[in-house]
Amino acid sequence: MYISVQLPKNTDLENKTIINITKGFLSFYNTKEGLPKLKIVVMEYELDEESKNIQQEREAIQNEQNYDYDFSQLPF
DSSP: OOOEEEOOTTOOOOTTOOEEEEEEEEEEEEOTTSOEEEEEEEEEEEEOHHHHHHHHHHHHHHHSOOOOOOGGGSOO
16 A cells, blocks of 8 residues: 655655655545545655755756866877
8 A cells, every 4th residue: 555645836856765744744535436545745844864965966966067078189
């Protein structure tokens, strides 16, 4: 069984990102068949320390400039 998670709008997290939910609640919704299913509604969260470090590394990699080197100018 899985539980759906509803995150705040415009939230973009990578798969398997660990978060600490600071404000949220359990709720449910009805399927097309009328069966109730659980969901977690996350209103506020913070990234786990390890996830923060990974996120910072990703942002640093994305911000790196791509330098094209002209290897024909090397003396060897």
